[in-house]
Amino acid sequence: xxxQTLVNVLVExxxxxxxxxxxxxxxxxxxxxxxxxxELQAEYEADAAEAALQNEGAEVTVxxxxxxxxxxxxxxxxxxxxxxGLVDRRQVRAVNEEISSLRSRLDRLEDKTISLLDxxxxxxxxxxxxRTESREHGTKSRAKQEAMAVSNTELSQxxxxxxxxxxRLISMLPPSEGRAxxxxxxxxxxxxxxxxxxxxxxxxxxxxxxxxIQVDKGRSIIxxxxxxxxxxxxxxx
Numbered sequence: 411x412x413x414q415t416l417v418n419v420l421v422e423x424x425x426x427x428x429x430x431x432x433x434x435x436x437x438x439x440x441x442x443x444x445x446x447x448x449e450l451q452a453e454y455e456a457d458a459a460e461a462a463l464q465n466e467g468a469e470v471t472v473x474x475x476x477x478x479x480x481x482x483x484x485x486x487x488x489x490x491x492x493x494x495g496l497v498d499r500r501q502v503r504a505v506n507e508e509i510s511s512l513r514s515r516l517d518r519l520e521d522k523t524i525s526l527l528d529x530x531x532x533x534x535x536x537x538x539x540x541r542t543e544s545r546e547h548g549t550k551s552r553a554k555q556e557a558m559a560v561s562n563t564e565l566s567q568x569x570x571x572x573x574x575x576x577x578r579l580i581s582m583l584p585p586s587e588g589r590a591x592x593x594x595x596x597x598x599x600x601x602x603x604x605x606x607x608x609x610x611x612x613x614x615x616x617x618x619x620x621x622x623i624q625v626d627k628g629r630s631i632i633x634x635x636x637x638x639x640x641x642x643x644x645x646x647x
Contacts (some may be wrong), residue, residue, distance in 0.1 A: 411580075411583070411584055413629060413630060413631055414551055414628070414632060416583070416584070416587065416631060417628050417629065417630070417642060418581055418584060418628075419582055420587075420602050420631075420640050420642045421602075421628070421642045421643065421644075421645055422577060422645075423579050423591065423601070423602045424600070424602035424603065424604065424640075424642050426438050426575055426576045426579065427576070427599070427600040427601065427602060428600075429568075429572055430569060430572050430573070430576070431600060432474075433481065433565045433568060433569050433572070434547070434569070434599075436561070436565055437562055437565050437566070437569075439560060440558040440562055440565075441451060442564075443554070443558065444558060447551045447554060447555060450551070451544070451547060451548055451551050454540075454543055454544040454547050455544050455548075457544070458537070458540035458542050458543070458544040460540075461533070461536045461537040461539075461540040461541075461569065462537045462540070462541070464533050464537070465530065465533040465534055465536070465635055467527060467538040468529060468530040468533050470554050471526060472523060472526055472527060472530060473562055475522060475523045475526065477520055478519055478524065479516065479519045479520065482512055482515055482516045483516065483634050484520065485512060486509060486512045486513065486516065487510045489505055489508050489512065490509060492505050493505055493506070493509075504515065504605075505539055508588075512516065519580065539580060547572065549631075568597055576604065577622065580592065587631070587640075590638075590640075590642070594638065594640075596640060598612070598637070598639070600612060601641065602637060602640040602641075602642055603616060603634075603639050603641060603642075604638070604641070604643070604644050605622060605625055605640065608622040610639065610641055611635040612637045612639040612641075613634060613636050613637035613639070615634055615635065615636035615637065617634070617641070618631075621641075625641050625642065625644055627643075627644070628643045
């Protein structure tokens with residue numbers, strides 16, 4: 411294979427490697443985003459569960475207080491009824507003290523219940539808001555993940571096609587260059603790269619000026635002295 415044709419094949423390989431790298435990066439970003447969305451959804455669901463638990467706890471406490479209030483009211487009625495038949499002053503005083511104590515207890519229970527009911531309204535609102543946020547995020551997250559799944563399938567199919575085309579081009583290279591490209595690809599993402607401002611875009615090693623000129627002319631095989639990648643000009647098409 412003459413040097414000009416060899417350079418042209420390497421340019422094609424470089425273009426395919428660029429496309430493969432971009433596809434790989436997109437797949438990686440999609441996978442990272444999927445993981446992030448799943449984590450975020452788990453947080454939303456945990457917040458919603460915590461809000462619901464707090465609301466349920468408040469409801470249980472309110473029911474307990476209301477039940478205790480009914481018991482105190484019933485006991486208070488019994489003590490008031492007892493006063494009707496009492497004539498002994500000491501007994502009357504004792505029952506009145508019990509009634510006073512029950513009334514104080516009843517006032518405290520009612521104040522506590524009212525305060526908790528006010529708090530419960532906020533807890534109900536928080537729980538409803540958390541459920542809505544979790545549901546909305548879940549809907550958006552599923553839509554994004556479904557779109558990414560379609561994209562990933564397309565990218566995987568495209569990657570398979572690109573790798574097949576890359577294998578075909580590598581098989582066209584002379585044995586020594588073909589083995590070199592395969593060895594480089596086993597260690598690096600790209601075996602063939604471009605240069606910019608006289609530097610290898612694989613490792614950013616500065617090329618001698620003469621080599622940089624030869625790369626631009628596209629007539630010679632140039633390899634970076636640092637990373638040993640092949641360096642070619644960008645496609646002229």
